Amino acid sequence: MTRLDQQVAFLVEADRLKSVNRAATLVDASRHENSAEHSWHLCLYAVVLADQAGPDVDIGRVVKMLILHDLVEIDAGDHPVFGDADLDAIKAQEDAAADRIFGLLPADLRDELRGVWEEFEAALTPSAQFAKALDRFQPPMQNLASGGVSWAAFNVTPEKIEARVAPSIMRGAPALWDYARARIDAFFNGRT
């Protein structure tokens, strides 16, 4: 295989992310969202909400992380944030998936892109923390716009949302949590 054959083989394999479904739905609730279009949506979030990033955030790197962040789900599946999951088992599955999927690339690209994904996963850099914040901020925005379809499916309360998404959002983009919390509270208050 030539270098270009390897690059294209990886890009063709990546197509399978379009068939990994998430717990969240589209805003019109017509179907579940898949992880590929979710990744695109997060890239758009990064571009549009760049003014929420701290001074040490590199938005170009954030976008690169968001493009790559869910690729391991091709093998490991999506794990809903409100589901019960064995985090160690997921981590092992995702590491094996990263070995296989990034391993389709030429070695230099494999190491570079895997490094971007590892940075996102570790969430230790300002860019990774901002990317993680957006990944946690988008689902409540989808739910608020759809009338809470997937919140209802998971019997979610405002307290449960806060416990699962607030820490990441507060760390990477604190004003987005203030905004989300006010809208989530208003939504649930309006229902009771």
Place this chain on the structure above:
Amino acid sequence: MTRLDQQVAFLVEADRLKSVNRAATLVDASRHENSAEHSWHLCLYAVVLADQAGPDVDIGRVVKMLILHDLVEIDAGDHPVFGDADLDAIKAQEDAAADRIFGLLPADLRDELRGVWEEFEAALTPSAQFAKALDRFQPPMQNLASGGVSWAAFNVTPEKIEARVAPSIMRGAPALWDYARARIDAFFNGRT
């Protein structure tokens, strides 16, 4: 509306791109590809094939163009490259769509992101030409991997593919056209 309300309203509206279907299918031919997941796939193409870009190409800007490039299809729909279409009418529809959709944003972001989209459309800069090349290169790669599903649906010949996609690919990423042409020729020769 606050600035953040406007940003989120735009991001929620953008969700509708996930319901715009393209002529191309997924590699497994299970369904048509939508424009949101296609946009994500192109961003991944840009990251993985960055070594095909000329020295004046800014990959970060290419990715930004690819994130935004199909948003106008929310109003104007997708126009298959092998379909018969009135290009002036499409242009008018897409300009009106850009007015409405980017117009949801605060003025500074509206102007910035519309400018990125206009640069892509005009295809006069090296970055836009590389982005356009990827947008033309991905569909034949999908077709080659799926066994030519959407080529068959449009009765496409190698000559027709060359006429419609080669100019943009040759301009922005010439080695990708050499690669695509060889594989397209082998595919059609194998069928006859």
